Amino acid sequence: MEERRYRSASGGPIALRARQHSASCRELAVRCPRLQLRSLSAVTSAVWLAAYGLFVLSQNSMVLSAAIFITLIGLIIYLHFVKIDQESLLVIGSLGIQVTSSYASGKESTTFIEMSRVKDVVINEAIHMQKVIYYLCILLQDPGDPQGVSEVVPLFQSSKPRLDCLIEVYKSCQEILEQRKTTPPSNGIK
């Protein structure tokens, strides 16, 4: 297992962790920095100060309690649905690709794509929020047309690693996908 440091498209630090389970099974995880106490306290104090200002003006104590609830609910929603700590990619040559994102609250969401549906893994470019960035995506095979692509699944959507990191991931994915092509399929899994 090794860990390497990279940067994300917005300039923040991220870490790529590659774990080799076996020759045809590899796990790649991109880890974002955890929620900083500094930013948490900054946001909280900003909301509370604003609420206190309103309270002074309106003399209504509802404002203060509303501010507390807003902060708490906002924090829960942020940790549970927005903030992603780690995005990982588990590539098993004979089985498929598992994409997992772990939220800061500990919630995990997982999707699994069978190897027979994976056409290729490529790096593509997209215009995103006044930026043009590179991203890694899985192309899914169109069942009707062997040459066609039915869907594109973008990877590492929250961490948005830069090109050097993507190339690293791309190479290790391709190594395993190459094995799939050279070794004949067995056990009914194409």
Added chain:
Amino acid sequence: MSAGVPEGCAHSVCMVSDFFYPNMGGVESHVYQLSQCLIERGHKVLVVTHAYGQRKGVRYLTNGLKVYYLPLKVMYNQSTATTLFHSLPLLRYIFVRERVTIVHAHSSFSAMAHDALFHAKTMGLRTVFTDHSLFGFADVSSVLTNKLLTVSLCDTNHIICVSYTSKENTVLRAALDPRIVSVIPNAVDPTDFTPDMSKRDDATITIVVVSRLVYRKGIDLLSGIIPELCQKYPELHFLVGGEGPKRIILEEVRERYQLHDRVRLLGALEHQDVRNVLVQGHIFLNTSLTEAFCMAIVEAASCGLQVVSTRVGGIPEVLPEDLIILCEPSVKSLCDGLEKAIAQLRAGTLPSPETVHNKVKTFYTWRNIAERTEKVYDRVADEVVLPMDERLNRLMSHCGPVTGYIFALFAVLNFLFLAFLRWMTPDSVIDVAIDATGPKSAWTKQYFLGKKRKR
């Protein structure tokens, strides 16, 4: 010719225009063909335009021509809205990641082209502008566009016009120094205009006219020529393609002299139908009273027709004397010219369409245009970009007291905005794009087949 340029001299050119495929037109094909020929010569070229419907994001065309379809709002006539600022973040990102050295904007109707020039100058990149159109000076809208053009072009490194008339027009409109304006004509794709003898009816002689039916194109002369020649030559037929306010005159002539079977008015023609009309004729007649650079006679000659034209504007420069019969813009002179052409046709002394085509196809080729554009790039690359203070001085001294100061203020604001963007996302954070064209090109056919891009 395809050997290309030495490594050090290759430019990284960014073509910016609101008009690009899938939209169809003259500017679009100019940008595309020029880009293809520059790629062939070893330069790195990319095109930036706005999104057309579902066609947005980054696309690749033939030979790795990279096209950015930016999600900007279209305001009027496929031209984007301009605020001078909102396109800066994206354009700056593209200029930085593609390591652009020259920004080449096209068409004065394109707001995005002007925006890009403005941003490129703020970023200290070299700028080239190609003007594709002629303007008037009288009405309010042209006064306003002329003012805008003055502002936009006063600190642009080099301007390219498609003809000498267009150059004069632009120099006057934008109050420019003529030394920084070059003339590079448009080219014809000779494979689109090939002769086809089988479409001709050799029992008759057909004279083809393809132009808009407006005063400028000398349709009044045409209405004098038609009855005179039709009386003299019973086997003569006229084929007129085009639409316009002067159509009524031709219909009148046809009515008065009972020439319904011999004068056919086809109405407006699509560009792809022009060739099919041209090959039906033997002689092409152009009666323009003023003309910047007559594309129509080149297309006709490329189809192997004998060209008879008026001697006005830039027309005498367009074709060599053995391919064209030049006349004064009067009915008598044009009739003489046509009679001469008919006599030659009957005597069989005209060169065959194939030989004419083979000759004409060497005159206006995109490769030649690309070579000349490259010279402009070489020249621009040696020039210095005006630093901010000189640019402000230039704006204030060239563009009048009010406009000058307003745009100088905009330039300062743009500079501050750029400084803010540089602080938000420093250049070092922006990934350098992998070159699809140019000296470090990663483009191969297999690569493309393996990586089918789809979104």
